[in-house]
Amino acid sequence: MSFATFTNAVRSLGRVKKVAGVFIKHGYGDIVRRLNLPLPATRVTAEPGTKARAERLRMAFEELGPAFVKLGQTLSMRPDLLPAEFIDELRRLQDRVPPVPYAEVSAAIEQALGGPPEALFHSFDQEPIAAASIGQVHGATIVDDEGQLIDVVVKIRRPGIRRIVDQDLRVVSLLADGLVNYIPESRALNPKGLVDEFFKTIRKELDFREEMMSLKTIAKNFEDQQDFLIIPTVYEGLSCESVLTMDRLKGTPLSDTDAIHTLPCDLSEVARRGAGCILDMVFNHGVFHGDLHAGNLFIFDEGKIGLIDFGIVGHLDPRTRETVADLLLTLVNGDYRRSARLYAELGERIDPDIPPDLDAFASALSAVWEPSRNRPLGEIQVGELLLEGSKAGAASGIMLPQELLLLFKALLTLESMGRTLDPDFDVSGVARAYIETLMAQRFDPNRLQKEFLGTSLDLYNLTRDGPTLLLDLLKRLGDGAMRHEVQIKHLEQLSQSLDNSANRLSGGIMIAGIAVAAAILMAASDSWILTGFGLAIGGFGMVVGAFVLFKVLRSWWRSE
Known part of the structure; x- marks a missing residue:
């Protein structure tokens, strides 16, 4: 046990005993014993009953409070690692807490904003709209610069919740260590990896500035689509780490399907444009709503959509977005071996000591996707198939990061949203257009030129410094700097051979760079000057190539 783990255990002893008692009460005494957890002073016995094990876990989490409820909700996003019955039950977790008194x-x-609500807002509702374990939401109004009243919602972090959560995070960390150390079969779930994801998620949810920045970023990304997509405006002067004030949206929630179909707008067009916005978030901007569901999406009479609750937001860098696009193409085309490699590239090993079985993974992907290949695109649920693929990946030793599970869930919600609005909606067709655009951007000549410049600098540094560094290393080895560990015979011959090889490699890299530069210059411009310059570079490359070939042949003749 590390010193940090020991310190956590001492500081959290009372809470650990409480947690152990709750788990025993709900029928998890076998796990408590295997984890060697300290037991409460009073004897606890399991409650009689026939409830399923998954349901009892949900009840234990709810009894243990905010941090464990959030832990359960985080685990419910990992259908790749947990059985379906546990996922379904954990999705039912509710923040059953009384509202904070006004x-x-x-x-x-x-304390947070420097004045009471009555001084900061035109009006403030004392009764909350909603109350949860992390915070609660109140309705209010403010007056804008033109004297107009604006309806807003004010999200307040529950007083004292950070201290409570911090204590339980220490307990959760101890439980993860215990699972790895005392219950070897739990390693297939990667407890420490899951807990790390949970820590990141809940710490972001506790700091409302994270949600404020997400709202501002997505609003800026879609400022040219304000005629359709509504993102709540944040009022920074009335917001901070523990308070968030933003516009109140009053559309019809997508969850109210009866009311949705009475709206005086073209729902098919709303579905098409809504899907486009969500795909834009993912593939063009790399910042997307990570908790999309029917209650967070509103439809307005004039055919606009609005999104709320940006506490969980996914981020994908350009490289990951391109890899996801490649993955989708390989899956649709039935290239499952390459799909398995791309899944592995996107994820990480569940057990660092055990390499993933990519052959078995490819076979599992085939079993998931092949039944759908002959079906019409409109009937294929891409999000669901991607989630099933992630389950197969976990079974083969590959764990995807939570960001990608959020993406797959967003695609699943996108499909559900589209079909709620229009039963004939074909999300695959819309998605295909975005992926094709992304692929075209990857091979855009201007982008290739920029990437080539960066690569050229790397190649230049390699050809300039590589042989010198290699020979310096060999010289130090030859001088006996590592003689106590390594003995190398025929070092001089090896050095000469590597020197020759390095020179040939440098020449080859130089020729390749010249050839690529010439091709880009000739392909990227209609100017006869640039085309002629490209031909000149190509000719120079041929001369350099002939010289390198001569050097290689002479070196080979001498060695013979």
Whole structure:
């Protein structure tokens, strides 16, 4: 046990005993014993009953409070690692907490923003709209610069919740260590990896500035589509780490399907444009809503859509977005071996000591995707198939990061949204257009030129410094710097051979760079000057190539 783990155990002893007692009460005494957890002073016995094991786990998490509820909700996003019955049950987790009294809310706002609600807002509803373990939401109004009243919602972090969560995070960390050390079969779930993801998620949710920045980023990304996509405006002067004030959206939630189909707008067009916006978030901007569901998406009478609750946001860098696009193409085309390699590239090993079985993974992907290949595109649920593929990956030793599971879930919600609005909606057709655009951008001549310049600098540094560094290493080895560990015979011959090889490699890299530069210059411009310059570079490359070939042949003749 590390010193940090020991310190956590001492500081959290009372809470650990409480957690152990709750798990015993809900029928998990076998796990408590195997984890060697300290037991509460009073004897606890399991409650009689026939409830399923998954349901009892949900009940234990709910009894243990906010951090464990959030842990369960995070685990519910990992259908690749947990059985379906546990996923379904954990998705039912509810923050069953009474609302914070208004006096405490008022005091929290005054401490955070420097004044009571009555001084900061035109009006402030004392009864909350919603209450949860992390925070609660109140309705309010403010007056804008033109004297107009604006309806807003104010999200307040529950007083004292950070201290409670920090204590339980230490307990969760201890439980993860115990699972790895005392229950070897749990390693297939990668407990420490899951806990690391959970820590990142809940710490972001506790800091409302994270949500504020996400709202501002996505609003900026879609400022040219304000005629369709509505993102709540954030009022920074009335927001901070523990308070968030933003516009109140009053459309019809997608969850109210009866009301949706009475709206006076073209729902097919709303589905098409809505899908386009979500795919834009993913493939063009790399910042997307990570908790999309029917309750977070609103439809307005004039055919606009609005999104709320940006507490969980996914981020994908350009390289990952391109790899995801490649993955989708290989899966649709039935190239499952390459798909397995791309899944592995996107994820990480569940057990660092055991390499993933890519052959078995490719076979599992084939079993998942092949039944859908002959079906019409409109009937294929891409998000669901990607999630099934992630399950096959976990079984083969590959764990995808939570960002990608959020993406797959967003695609699944996108498909559900589209079909709720229009039963004939074909999300695959819309997605295909975005992937094709992304692929075209990858091979855009201007982008290739920029990437070539960066690669050329790397190649130049390699050809300039590589042989010198290699020979310096060999010289130090030859001088006996590592003689106590390594003995190398025929070092001088090896050095000469590597010197020759390095020179040939440098020449080859130089020729390749010249050839690529010439091709780009000739292909990227209609100017006869640049084309002629490209031909000149190509000719120079031929001369250099002939010289390198002569050097190689002479070196080979001498060695003979």
